[in-house]
Amino acid sequence: MILKMLIKVFIFPGFLFMSIYSFLMEYLDRKIYARMQSRTGPPWYQPIADFFKLIGKSEIIPKDANPTMFRLLPLIALASVAAAFAYIPIYSATATFSFDGDIVVVLYFLTIIPLTSFLAGWYSRNAYATIGATRILTQMFAYEVPLFMCMLAPALIADTWSISQISAYYAVHPLHALINIPVCLTGIIAIQCKLERAPFDTPEAETEIVSGVLVEYGGNLLAIFKMATNCELVLVISFFSAIFLPFFTGIAWVDFILYFVKTLLVLFILVLMRATMARLEINNTIRFCWRYLSPIAFAQLIINILVRSVL
Amino acid sequence: MSNIDKNKVTIPIGPQHPSLDEPAAFSITLEGEKVVNAVIGVGYNHRGLEKACESRTYIQDLYIVERVCGICSHAHSTAFCISIEELAGIKVPMRAEYIRVIVAELERLHSHLLWLGTACHEIGYDTMFMYTWRDREKILDLLASYGGNRINYGVNKFGGVKRDFDETTSSDVIKTINKLDDNIKHYLEIALTETTLISRLMGIGVLSRKDALKFGAVGPVAKAAGIDYDIRVAEPYGAYKEIPVKLITDNHADVYGRTVVRIFEMQESIKIIKYAIKNMPAGEISARVPRRIPAGEVLTRVEAPRGENIHFVRSNGTDKPDRVRVKAPTESNWHGVQHMLKGGKLADVPITIAAIDPCYSCTDRAIVVNTGNDTKIMDWKQLRQYSIDWYKKEGIDIAALKL
Numbered sequence: 001m002i003l004k005m006l007i008k009v010f011i012f013p014g015f016l017f018m019s020i021y022s023f024l025m026e027y028l029d030r031k032i033y034a035r036m037q038s039r040t041g042p043p044w045y046q047p048i049a050d051f052f053k054l055i056g057k058s059e060i061i062p063k064d065a066n067p068t069m070f071r072l073l074p075l076i077a078l079a080s081v082a083a084a085f086a087y088i089p090i091y092s093a094t095a096t097f098s099f100d101g102d103i104v105v106v107l108y109f110l111t112i113i114p115l116t117s118f119l120a121g122w123y124s125r126n127a128y129a130t131i132g133a134t135r136i137l138t139q140m141f142a143y144e145v146p147l148f149m150c151m152l153a154p155a156l157i158a159d160t161w162s163i164s165q166i167s168a169y170y171a172v173h174p175l176h177a178l179i180n181i182p183v184c185l186t187g188i189i190a191i192q193c194k195l196e197r198a199p200f201d202t203p204e205a206e207t208e209i210v211s212g213v214l215v216e217y218g219g220n221l222l223a224i225f226k227m228a229t230n231c232e233l234v235l236v237i238s239f240f241s242a243i244f245l246p247f248f249t250g251i252a253w254v255d256f257i258l259y260f261v262k263t264l265l266v267l268f269i270l271v272l273m274r275a276t277m278a279r280l281e282i283n284n285t286i287r288f289c290w291r292y293l294s295p296i297a298f299a300q301l302i303i304n305i306l307v308r309s310v311l
Numbered sequence: 312m313s314n315i316d317k318n319k320v321t322i323p324i325g326p327q328h329p330s331l332d333e334p335a336a337f338s339i340t341l342e343g344e345k346v347v348n349a350v351i352g353v354g355y356n357h358r359g360l361e362k363a364c365e366s367r368t369y370i371q372d373l374y375i376v377e378r379v380c381g382i383c384s385h386a387h388s389t390a391f392c393i394s395i396e397e398l399a400g401i402k403v404p405m406r407a408e409y410i411r412v413i414v415a416e417l418e419r420l421h422s423h424l425l426w427l428g429t430a431c432h433e434i435g436y437d438t439m440f441m442y443t444w445r446d447r448e449k450i451l452d453l454l455a456s457y458g459g460n461r462i463n464y465g466v467n468k469f470g471g472v473k474r475d476f477d478e479t480t481s482s483d484v485i486k487t488i489n490k491l492d493d494n495i496k497h498y499l500e501i502a503l504t505e506t507t508l509i510s511r512l513m514g515i516g517v518l519s520r521k522d523a524l525k526f527g528a529v530g531p532v533a534k535a536a537g538i539d540y541d542i543r544v545a546e547p548y549g550a551y552k553e554i555p556v557k558l559i560t561d562n563h564a565d566v567y568g569r570t571v572v573r574i575f576e577m578q579e580s581i582k583i584i585k586y587a588i589k590n591m592p593a594g595e596i597s598a599r600v601p602r603r604i605p606a607g608e609v610l611t612r613v614e615a616p617r618g619e620n621i622h623f624v625r626s627n628g629t630d631k632p633d634r635v636r637v638k639a640p641t642e643s644n645w646h647g648v649q650h651m652l653k654g655g656k657l658a659d660v661p662i663t664i665a666a667i668d669p670c671y672s673c674t675d676r677a678i679v680v681n682t683g684n685d686t687k688i689m690d691w692k693q694l695r696q697y698s699i700d701w702y703k704k705e706g707i708d709i710a711a712l713k714l
Contacts, residue, residue: 037441127322131341131657198435199507207330207433207661278507279435281658282344 013090015082022230023047028264029233029271036275047230054223062216064125073123074217074224077116081231084109088238089167091256092248098164103155106163106239107148110194113232114140117203120225121213132212135203136196138282142289143193143200149297150187154180154243156304157311163242170246177246179307183300184244186293188266191236192273193289199277200285237266318342322657326355330433330661333671337664341657349652349660351645354679356672364635369395369469369604372632376622377463379637380673382425385411385418386615387637388467390622393548394611395469398604398626404595407471408550413484413587414454414466416580420491421450422616423573423580426668427498430570433661434511439501446494449487456483471597481588488581495581499574512567516651516663519564526647530618530640531576532667535561535568542614554586566666603630615640617668639673 008014026047034041061067087102089095095102114136121133155161157176158169170177193200204212217225241262248255280288320341326334336352360379364372377388389411396403424447431439451461457480458464466472502508518528523536533540542548543556559575561568606628613620618640625634644667651663689697699709 037438038445039441127320130320131322131344198437201435202658205435205658207435208658210329275438277436278431278439278505278511279658280507280510281656284510 008096009086013096014086017090018082018085018231018234019227022227022234023051025234025237025263025267026230028267032268032271033275036271051223051227054218054226055220057219059219059221062124062126065216066123069119069123071221073116073120074221074228077113077228078224078231080109080112080116081228081235085231085235085238087163088235089164089242090238090259091252092250094164094168098162100165101161103151103161103163103166107151110232110236110239111140111144113228116228117213117225120217124213124216126216128209128211128215129213131209132203132215135209135282136213139193139196139200139203139285142286143190143293146186146289146293146297147190147194149294149301150183150190151239151243153183153297153300153304156301157308159308163239167242167246167248171248174247176311177244179304180244180300182296186296186300187240187244188269189273190289190293190297191240192270193285195233195236195270197270198274199280201279202282202285205279233267234263237263237270241266319347324660324664325352330665332429333669335669335671337652337660339652339657339660344656344658346652346655346657346660349649351649352679353645353671354675354677357675357678358672361635361637361676364632366631368602368630369632372635373468374465376635376637377465377467380615380639380670381462382422382670383418383615383617383620383639383673384463385414385466386613386620387622387639389415389549390611390613390620391624391635392467392469393613394609394622394624395600395604397609397611398607398624399469399600400605401470401598401600403471403549403598405550405553405592406475406594407596409587409591410472410476410596411467412550412554413476413584413591414458414464414472416584416587417450417454417484419580419616420488420577421447421454422668423577424450426573426616426665427570430566430662430665431508433665434508436508436511439498439508442494443498446491449491453480453484453487456480468597469600471595473597475596476588476591484584485588488584492578492581495574495577499571499578502570502574509567511659511662512570513563513565515566515655515659516666517565518647518651522647522650523564526650527643528618528647528667529643530615530668531569531572532644532647533618534559534572536564537562540619542612542619546612548611548613550587553590554583556583566662569666603628604632617641617670618643637673639670641667641670641674644669645674 010016027042027044030046031041061070084106086096087098087106118133118136121129121136154170154177155166157179158166160166160169196203204214209215214222214225238259241259245262247258247262249258322339322341324337324339325331326336334355336355338350338352339346340348360375364375367375373388373391376391377384379387424443428440428443428447431437431443454464455461457474457476458466466474518526518532518536520536520538523533523538528536528538529540537560539558539560541556541558543551544558557579559572559579561572563571604626606626608623608625611622613622620640621638623634623636624632627633648664648667652660655663702709
């Protein structure tokens with residue numbers, strides 16, 4: 001029983017599966033992005049090669065930085081992603097762990113990642129990193145509210161705070177998922193903003209502040225941070241598809257394939273957004289999120305409350 | 312690295328920074344995200360080309376002058392050739408003048424495509440960057456197949472051009488630029504409609520007409536501010552005397568205006584190339600030039616892709632020039648940059664700098680060695696003595712060396 005649980009947490013559908021899928025997703029992200037720009041793009045093993053190359057590099061910690069925090073933060077980021085992933089349903093409507101309220105826990109873990117990035121930038125004591133860190137926090141204020149409202153709106157109809165039960169509810173009532181279409185569209189923009197990808201990549205704007213918070217990071221610490229970022233991509237997309245695309249057949253292996261189809265579809269839309277837009281300025285990001293995303297998400301919340309009383 | 316003083320942070324952009332193509336040090340003082348002061352430091356790329364020209368023959372100088380700039384190499388060599396031809400009193404065959412114009416406009420096309428790509432990269436729009444550079448590659452292939460090199464094509468020589476423009480080359484050029492014309496229309500449509508792009512370009516790095524005149528801006532920077540000045544129109548040289556050139560201006564006076572001006576200029580270049588190929592006269596492609604150039608002074612102005620390009624040559628009657636002075640367009644556009652940066656945001660600094668299409672190595676005429684707070688200017692003798700003393704301190708006696 002315990003062994004089975006450990007396998008579920010660490011191997012499948014837990015940490016190991018998430019890591020491998022994150023490499024695949026990074027490859028597809030880069031490859032599709034490259035094809036959209038009429039480039040060839042990297043070979044399939046490039047993300048893994050990058051990872052192991054970084055692991056082999058020496059660790060350099062700035063003189064002014066706090067070494068303990070500097071080393072610890074990437075691990076915290078990766079750990080919080082791994083912990084949140086246990087609550088996401090993969091091959092059926094039920095996740096490894098689930099309880100009523102786990103959607104809040106996942107959202108909480110999602111908040112930890114930008115906080116670790118912020119602290120990483122802050123503890124680096126570098127001008128670029130500091131600016132990147134403040135931008136991360138500013139951007140958090142922009143997307144947190146619309147993202148949370150977007151994710152909670154479907155939960156209102158399902159009348160549960162558990163991701164697995166939300167999935168299960170919409171699997172039984174697939175037509176009810178159509179009510180959530182507006183919030184699904186705003187949600188996909190909000191997760192793009194959450195993942196800090198173009199056009200919302202202001203915190204790591206390469207041409208302005210070099211690479212933001214990670215400017216002082218190198219070697220295995222950078223490798224872990226990069227891995228955490230890629231795993232975050234897997235986590236957020238899986239979370240999004242569990243809530244907004246909860247279509248299951250009931251057969252485990254078909255659902256498992258369906259999981260890949262759904263997540264890669266979302267990835268494709270995210271890449272399309274990344275490829276077709278210029279980077280927004282931080283004040284425009286905030287304005288956009290509060291002027292367009294938040295009102296739509298808020299209206300959906302009210303609609304869903306009304307719909308719930310009818311259903 | 313940072314000096315924190317009353318909420319003001321000074322951050323360095325350069326000499327090594329991802330947004331700079333060449334080393335230059337910008338010291339940006341920020342209040343939050345707002346730029347309150349910008350100090351520009353150049354002087355990392357001095358190559359002593361002007362001095363080198365004085366100790367070489369005119370023919371050798373042509374190769375040096377062509378390497379002043381990697382992008383507008385043809386504009387520099389054209390200006391130098393026109394100067395020498397004027398001094399020697401040579402009449403260049405019209406066919407050669409037409410070929411020079413075609414190459415110059417192809418150069419303008421690839422320069423503007425390059426600029427559009429880097430500008431889009433600065434604002435995080437990498438797809439456009441890849442697209443424009445893909446198109447630019449086609450132009451470079453054309454120039455390589457005609458001149459032999461992707462840049463520094465070596466087309467010009469005193470009295471004309473080195474290679475004739477045959478039928479296959481003409482048809483290749485027409486085919487490529489026709490395809491490019493469609494792509495440029497697409498880019499123009501994106502520039503005029505894409506919201507994120509417009510929000511990053513509109514109202515950024517404003518240099519009004521008055522300021523542009525005050526700071527002496529040239530090229531697309533001046534044209535974007537509504538200054539209708541282009542050497543090809545104001546003072547036509549070579550085949551531009553016969554080819555109609557439409558002057559492109561815009562009234563935005565910001566980075567957006569500069570983008571639009573450059574895209575329209577590309578369309579105009581395509582028209583010029585088509586006209587030139589259609590109306591190219593037959594005949595010789597070069598005239599004979601004496602080795603010794605008569606004594607005299609000449610100042611030539613040529614419209615490079617980045618703006619007005621000035622060459623001054625003084626000859627003393629030998630086979631070597633007495634003085635060569637090159638004023639690249641960036642030298643004129645530098646002065647306005649600080650004004651453009653002030654009051655903007657940190658996010659706009661890279662695009663504002665990129666918008667003048669700076670070419671640092673064309674501009675640098677001195678080296679700045681920053682060892683401390685004291686600044687001093689040394690003349691040639693002092694500099695020589697300094698280097699001798701420095702080596703003596705290291706244990707090397709230059710005077711004792713036998714070379």
